[in-house]
Amino acid sequence: GREGEMxxxxTSIAGALEADQKKTQINDAKLRAVSQRVDYDxxxxxxxxxxxxxxxPCSSDSRNISKPFDQFVLPKYEPSIPARGTAAITTTQLSSSFEKPxxxxxxxxxxxxxxxxDGDKLKYLRVLDVDALPILFRTEMDPVILDGIVEALHTMLCEPVPECEGDILETNRWALRLLTSISRLNRFETTITFAAGPTEKKLAAIFDSILVSVSSRGDETDGELDTSATAIRDVRARFRV
Structure with missing residues (x-):
């Protein structure tokens, strides 16, 4: 009824306000971190x-309450041995758990x-804060690493396989954000100059995919990311493709 709609x-308004507040807090933290010139970690x-x-500060009351548990130790965890016939954990499953460097x-x-x-590379790249890449790669990015990133992005956007599937628009926007951040790295011109030959062709296909998927929606921005066709072409030009 009417009460349920209210x-x-x-609930919807509260969720939107909370999301907006969190976004503001994260942006403020990023700006504060950059101004303080902290390392990536x-x-x-x-x-x-x-x-x-x-x-x-802990009050005396709460300290007295917790004191009896100071010496409490959790029992040792004994991993269970899988029964026969149980599938073992595969290398792919193990490699899917990455932490921020x-x-x-x-x-x-x-x-x-x-x-x-390529699937492992994409999973690892996903745990990074792409906006912080200039801090992670303070000096420059190894051209071999760029080749690997481009190859993985090409697989995700141009040769989709089951382990790389996902929302097409979201993946293209994420790829654009990643490439935009890479193009701002120190000595980027040197990195792109020494990239492998196939990288140029794959970059062209990647930007074609991004242009069709992202700019066709008509949205000019995605948060702080400019997703207009002009902005996408500008980033593409930095990669010389």
Whole structure:
């Protein structure tokens, strides 16, 4: 009835306000981190804790309440042995669990050791804060890494496979945000100059996909990302394709 509609409306408004507040907090945290010139690991921590409030000092009452449990230790966890016939965890499943790198060395090590397939590369790239790439790659991006990123994006957008499937518009927008951030890296001109030959052709196909998918919606912006056809062509020009 009418009361139910009002409840639904209030819930919707509250959710929208909360999402808007969280977005503002995250943007403020990013700007604060950049102004403080923190490293990538600290940047991620500031952004992840943007919504948190300072913890008040522990009161004497709460300290007295928790004191009896100071020596409490959880029982040791004993992993159960899978029964016969139970499928073992595959390498793909293990490689799907990635964490944000603490620095460039951490990223490079994980990229080379664990990202063996395009699907693994995409999963790892997804855990990164693409807006923070200039902080992660302070000096420059290795052209070989760029080749791998482009190859994975090409697979996702131009040769979709089951492990890379998803919302087409969302994936194209994410790819545009990623490429835009990469184009702003230090010494990017050098990186793109020494990229492998096939990378140029794959980049052209990627930007074709992005242009058709993103700009055709008519939206000029996606948050802080300019998704107009003109902006997409500008980013494409930086990649010389």
């Amino acid at each position: 409840d639904a409306l209030q 600290e940047f991620c921590k500031l952004v992840a804790g943007a919504h948190l409030k300072p913890v008040k 603490t620095d460039l060395n951490d990223f490079t090590r994980t990229w080379r050791r664990k990202c063996k397939t």
